[in-house]
Amino acid sequence: MIFNSNKVLSFLNVPDLSRGINGLSAWLEVEYGLEGIAILSESSISDSIVYIASSQDPSVSGLQYSVTLTAGEADKVHYLTDSGEVDKLSQFLDIEIEFNETAVIFRTPVPGTTYKLSTVYFGKKEALDSVPYQLIGGLLAISLRNSLLLSPRKEQTNRIRLDRILEESQQIQIEPYRELFENSSDGVFILDSKYNLVFINKSAEAITGFSLQSLSGRNILEIASKESHHYFSGGDSIPPQFEMELLTTSNELICLGVNRSNLLADKGFAVLVCRDVTETKFVEERLRETYDFLVNLIDNSVVAIVSMAVQDRINLFNPAAELLFGYSRQDVVGKIGVVDLFEDPEHWFMVIRKLSDFSEPESIKHFRTQMLDSKGYNIPVSLSAFMVPGFESNPPSIVLFITDMRKQMELEKRITEYQFRLAEQEKQAMITELAGALAHELNQPLMSILGYSQLLAKPELPREKFERAVNHIGSEAERMAEIVKRIGNITKFETRKYVGHAKIVDLDKSSDKK
Numbered sequence: 232m233i234f235n236s237n238k239v240l241s242f243l244n245v246p247d248l249s250r251g252i253n254g255l256s257a258w259l260e261v262e263y264g265l266e267g268i269a270i271l272s273e274s275s276i277s278d279s280i281v282y283i284a285s286s287q288d289p290s291v292s293g294l295q296y297s298v299t300l301t302a303g304e305a306d307k308v309h310y311l312t313d314s315g316e317v318d319k320l321s322q323f324l325d326i327e328i329e330f331n332e333t334a335v336i337f338r339t340p341v342p343g344t345t346y347k348l349s350t351v352y353f354g355k356k357e358a359l360d361s362v363p364y365q366l367i368g369g370l371l372a373i374s375l376r377n378s379l380l381l382s383p384r385k386e387q388t389n390r391i392r393l394d395r396i397l398e399e400s401q402q403i404q405i406e407p408y409r410e411l412f413e414n415s416s417d418g419v420f421i422l423d424s425k426y427n428l429v430f431i432n433k434s435a436e437a438i439t440g441f442s443l444q445s446l447s448g449r450n451i452l453e454i455a456s457k458e459s460h461h462y463f464s465g466g467d468s469i470p471p472q473f474e475m476e477l478l479t480t481s482n483e484l485i486c487l488g489v490n491r492s493n494l495l496a497d498k499g500f501a502v503l504v505c506r507d508v509t510e511t512k513f514v515e516e517r518l519r520e521t522y523d524f525l526v527n528l529i530d531n532s533v534v535a536i537v538s539m540a541v542q543d544r545i546n547l548f549n550p551a552a553e554l555l556f557g558y559s560r561q562d563v564v565g566k567i568g569v570v571d572l573f574e575d576p577e578h579w580f581m582v583i584r585k586l587s588d589f590s591e592p593e594s595i596k597h598f599r600t601q602m603l604d605s606k607g608y609n610i611p612v613s614l615s616a617f618m619v620p621g622f623e624s625n626p627p628s629i630v631l632f633i634t635d636m637r638k639q640m641e642l643e644k645r646i647t648e649y650q651f652r653l654a655e656q657e658k659q660a661m662i663t664e665l666a667g668a669l670a671h672e673l674n675q676p677l678m679s680i681l682g683y684s685q686l687l688a689k690p691e692l693p694r695e696k697f698e699r700a701v702n703h704i705g706s707e708a709e710r711m712a713e714i715v716k717r718i719g720n721i722t723k724f725e726t727r728k729y730v731g732h733a734k735i736v737d738l739d740k741s742s743d744k745k
Contacts, residue, residue, distance in 0.1 A: 234363045235262075236370070243374040249284070249292055252371070256286040263362050265354035267326035270371065273300070273338075275345045283348070283375070287326055300349055305338045308364055321353060328353045335359050339368035342376050401429045404498050418487070418505040421495065426451045426463045429500065438487070438507050440480030454478055469501050474508065485509045535633040538619075539569050540626045541583065547630075555635055557605035569631065574601040574609055586618045586629060594618070602633070611636040665718070672714045676707035683707075 242255035256268040268286040282294045301316070303309030311317050311334040321328045335352040348371055352359055405412075405421060409430075412419045418435030422428060428446045436442055439454070452460055456476035462469055475487050486509045492502040529536055529547070535555045538547035545567060548560045556563075556572060570579045578600045585595055594617035602610045613634045621627040683700040686692065692700075 234366055236366065239367065239370055243370060248374065248378055250289070252284040252374075253286075253289040253292065256284045259362075259367070260286040263354070264358045265352055265362075266328040266332055267321070267324075267353045269324040269326055269351045271300075271324075271349045271351065272341075272375075273347045273349055275347070280349070282324075285325070291325060300336055300351075303336050303338060305340055305347060306365060306368075307338070309336045309338075310334070310359075311336065317353070320351070324351065326351075326353055333359055335362070335364070337364040337368050339365075339372045341372045344376065348372055348375065401500075404495070405430050405500075408494065415504070418507075420451070420503040420505060422451055422501040422503065424499050426501075435505065438479075438485070438505065439477065456484060469503075474512075475505075486512045535635070536630065537569060537572070537633065538628055538630045540628050541587075543626070544568050546628070552633065555604070555610065555633065556602070562605075569629070572602050574603050582614070582616055583629070586616060599636070611640055669714075669718070673711055676710045676714075679707045680704050 238258070239255060242251045242258065245251040252270060256270060259265070260268050265286075268284075270283040270285075272281050272283055280300065282291045285291050300320075301309065301311060311320065314331055317328070317332055317334045320334055321332075332353050333356050337350045337352070339348045339350070340346075341348060348368060350364070350368055350371070352362060352364075401423065412421075412430070412432045415432060416434055418438045419430070419432040420428060420435055421430040427448055427450050431439075431441070431443050431446055439446075441454070446454070451463060454477045455463070456478070459475040459477070462473055462475060469491050471491050473489050475489050476484055477487065478484055485507055487505040488508040488511075490504045492504055494502050496502075529549045532549060532551055535552035536547065536549045537545060537552050539545045544565050545563045546565065548558070548563050553559055570576050573579045582595060582598070594615070596615045598614045598616075600612060600614055602612050604610055613636050615632040616629055619628040619630060680703075683704045686700045687697065
């Protein structure tokens, strides 16, 4: 087959060289009956390989690969006949081939650069033998010599070399302090002027789960939460103390208490000494919630709550206390003592003495006393108190729960009056029912005595009738005496029905018959 150099040059002499080389590789695939072609650039400085063109997929141009091509001299055709190696190479380069294909690698130096072009051809052995590798490679190398397809790679290579030199320089400056940092129980993060991580110690690795190798060169903002980004907003803005949230390798958000050290500041580093305060923050949050709950409970309590440090002024005066005493909180807090609210100061001193006596429980319950409102009027109250022990430099405090007893006392008075009236009514009813019982029980013997008395008044009354009348009068008198005795032995009050709806005392059930 005669090599058509004009056709090749028509692809290379176009404004968009990247599209032209992709078109050339696709044409060569068809022209020589191949399975696929990949054109790559190799740097003699770094280990990277970058796609220039593909006969099957133009979109891969510019992608970087870590695959190492099989060694081969420049301007020499190198055959790969092992099917396993060929298949592996085609997968790396995203070239689809049939089974049992052969690959050819042809390297061509790019004049005036540190690059070589590696042109990889896949196909049958007989088809590959017909390809003019040197002519195609030479035309491609000359076309790409001053191309922008290579210049970004040159810049990237130079940048990589500079980054490596900078990293080594940074490690040299840190080295004298490495042992100090590694022996610290706190986590140590060292950032450069752009907030890239230069070093972390073993404690920081344990806190975050990241290794030094995985974080080195990464910006602190990559692992810090968005809420913490403002600490690294540019310039010399890292505060001396702050709290920072960051994500661990397990994607768990933790909170670090951070202190910025001035060590290595003259070398342009920021040394952050950190301690995991996640658990402490959690406890603080729970305490804050508890405190808010208690404050809300105290403010909404219907019981007056007053507190003060022992022998000091009032420091707590809730709204119920304001309503009870007529003072505003501003009038009493820090200005007067609890003793000023008592009608008899001795009652307050008694409370203090009892609460201070550790031989007894440190609380008082339902102590009745008199207190004074803002106008000097007496307020009967029920007072409960307990002692809050002191903590560190804080002295012990006394908390009072004060209940206004005026309504309760008024209610108790009404109940007493009602009970008295009820007792009087019951007494009157008992007298009435007792009188009814007396009238009922005594009526018959009285009538009998009256009848026999009239009989005795008749002249010339036979003796047997006279004796019978006297006996009856005596018997009825004894019966009346028995009734009076039963009345004297009444121990309970039980009634029975009488005429109509009336009731009388049941003497048999009410009296003790002993």
